[in-house]
Amino acid sequence: MKRRKQPHIVEKDAGVDMTPMLDIVFILLIFFIVTTSFVKENGFLVKKSESSKASAAKSENIMIHIDENNTIFFNTKPVDIERLPARIEFFLAEHQTRNIILRPHEETNYQKVVDVLDKLKQFNKLTITMGLYKP
Numbered sequence: 001m002k003r004r005k006q007p008h009i010v011e012k013d014a015g016v017d018m019t020p021m022l023d024i025v026f027i028l029l030i031f032f033i034v035t036t037s038f039v040k041e042n043g044f045l046v047k048k049s050e051s052s053k054a055s056a057a058k059s060e061n062i063m064i065h066i067d068e069n070n071t072i073f074f075n076t077k078p079v080d081i082e083r084l085p086a087r088i089e090f091f092l093a094e095h096q097t098r099n100i101i102l103r104p105h106e107e108t109n110y111q112k113v114v115d116v117l118d119k120l121k122q123f124n125k126l127t128i129t130m131g132l133y134k135p
Helices: 019-035 084-094 110-120
Strands: 062-066 072-074 099-104 127-130
Touching: 062 084, 062 110, 072 084, 084 110, 099 110
Parallel strands: 062 099, 099 127
Antiparallel strands: 062 072
C-alpha cells in the first residue's frame, strides 16, 4: 500500500495587531491635552515663620481670632475691625514681637478674613501665620 502524502498544515499564530489601538490611544491623548484648559488661581501670599526654634528673648505673639459670628478678637478681647491697626501699634509699642497669628473659625465669612488681612498689610515687617480654628 502506498502512503498518501498529506499536505503540511501550517498553523499561523492567531495574534491581534495592536498598532491601530495604539494610534487611537495617542490620538485621544493628544485630544485631551489640546482641549484641557489651564486656569491660574489668584491668591495671596502668607509668610510662614522660617524657624521653629524659640529665640533667646521670648516675645509675645499677637493673636487675632475670628469666631463663627464674625467677631474679631485681639488677644482674647473683642475689637472692631477699624480699631485693629491701632491696637496692634499700641501692642507693638509695649512688646517686642514679630509674629501675628490669625485664626479664623471654620464657619467664618471669607470676606471677613480678607478684610482683616487687608488691615494687616500695613505691618509688612511682621510675619503673619494663619491657621484654621476648629473647636
